[in-house]
Amino acid sequence: MTVKESKIIKVLFVCMGNICRSPTADAVFRKKIKDSRLENKIYVDSAGTHAYHIGEPPDQRAQNTALQRGYSMHALRARAIQPHDFIDFDYILAMDNANLAILQERCPIQYNYKLALLMEYCQHSHSCREIADPYYGGLHGFENVLDMVEMASQGLLEHICK
Template identity: 40%
Template sequence: MINVLFVCLGNICRSPMAEAVFRHLVERENISNKIKVDSGGTGGWHIDEVPHIGTRKVLDKQKISYSGMKARQVSKNDWNDFDYIIAMDDQNIKDLQKFNTQNEDVVVAKLMDFVDKPKEQEVPDPYYTGNFDYTYELVSEGCTNLLQYIREKHNI
């Protein structure tokens, strides 16, 4: 089982969007028995909250489920539980360092690192930009490429 964790600041906009999109792709390809998906935030302000209304609207428009998703904060245990920890921006990467247990087997990267010639190096936070559609566009491209990378690397 390959375990993937998406991370942003508060776990209500970008990372739950990525979790939902990635899970949708995994289910569509009938490989849910091989890849587990979750998301978390580096901060704890929104623990137990459902995804932001903007994220829910975009996912509803795309017919992608976010059922049962609630915000949680990243913990040190995540370095034991996940093979991939995928952040949305450079600040998330820096913030993740305080949780890292130095498990060198875990791949820590930004989502846009998996996109050739990305429009952005980071996924902008729609909590501040208000542009959930653009965030979805970037997340969707990143998740598609990440899944392809994982399938090739792990022969799935």
């Protein structure tokens, strides 16, 4: 069954604080969906495993980097992952192994199949399977996050559409 024939697919991107990596993935994937005219077939959200920044907008460096490539994050606000997310979402994609491990601990066993690393969907040969947290680094880290998210998002969209 193709995405056009099925129910709404729900994708949740997860990092630690939901202000850098997961909102970047949210914005990139949301734009890919819109450009593919699938916004009524795929729902996107993001969350953090920690409640450090609830209600805050994404990091300004992440927003500026994304905006330079045409992705808007201004409407996004940080939230923490909730127990119902494991039920509600079809894909729960972590940015790194540490956050994936936290998700695996919290996730009811019957929904573990929904958990993965976002980079597992990257179709390009890339040595890194994790998207490193750019928070304490320079602007290059935010560019690198965006590069990796763009590559993996394209593969994820193609996977969902099959």
